[in-house]
Amino acid sequence: MKRGALIAAVASAALTGPAQAMVGAPTPGGHDFQEPATQVMREIIDFHNFLLPIIIVISVFVLALLLWVIVRYNRRANPTPRKFTHNMLVEVIWTIVPVLILVAIAWKSFPLIYMQERIPEQAELTLKVTGNSWRWDFEYPDLGVRMTANLLPEEEARAQGRPYLLATDTPLLVPVGATVRVLVTSNDVIHAFAVPAFGVKEDAIQGRVNETWFNVDREGVFYGQCSELCGVNHAYMPLEIHAVSRAEFDAWVVANGGALASTETPAEGAPAEGAAPAEQPAAPAATPTR
16 A cells, blocks of 8 residues: 555544544554454454564574584584484473473463454344455344445545555444454355454355454444455455444444334334333353354
8 A cells, every 4th residue: 555545544534533533554564463443453462472472482492403403513523423312301301391382372372262253142233244256245134234345446545535455435334342243254256354453354255154253442444355365356355444433333324224223113022112021031152153
């Protein structure tokens, strides 16, 4: 993405008020994660920061060991090598230390995997995402809202000061603080629904529905892209999601022909207003995603 377009997007977000106070997008020359907008992404970054020093120490140790062996035990420095092949202490250390490292990594990674893969019971919204060649279809089945998002043409993106290859002609809105259950599938080839600031990346596979979730804790504009090599126009399947207040989201739902749950007509057989609520069955367990 061009530097000017990104700067314009950030400036536009800053000028349009708190609803777009944050921009989740790649930056030129960037080498770190985008600023997280969900707890899952914060946990991912914490795990990365835990794992990176371990990787560096192991890599440096192995490199130093190889250099020491090359210098100390080459043919000229050690013309008469010893004949033993085993050292009990070295073998015990060489076995136990890697096991302890793996246990430490598992201790940190398993809770993160559980958090990512289990859909919270209190999921408030369901969002269906369908990948197509080359666009995204979105649907809130409980609210009656459907939309299709295509890449915003370059001329329009420049005119509007929005990032080309990241902006879409129909941004998707989600409310801040709501747990959104995402159903991901495809109509043709394999795509992937990926939004880095959310810590979300889920494959869209034809004939199969995968699940993931997110809960954005601040308002802003967040960009993602298809992250599978799905075909010739793979680079032209951006995702643009606006996290907005509940009032703004409700207004957007109504403006797009949807119906809010509180304004829906009670179904036939439903208890009258003011009547004592019927006893509700126990809530089912959280839905496994695999």
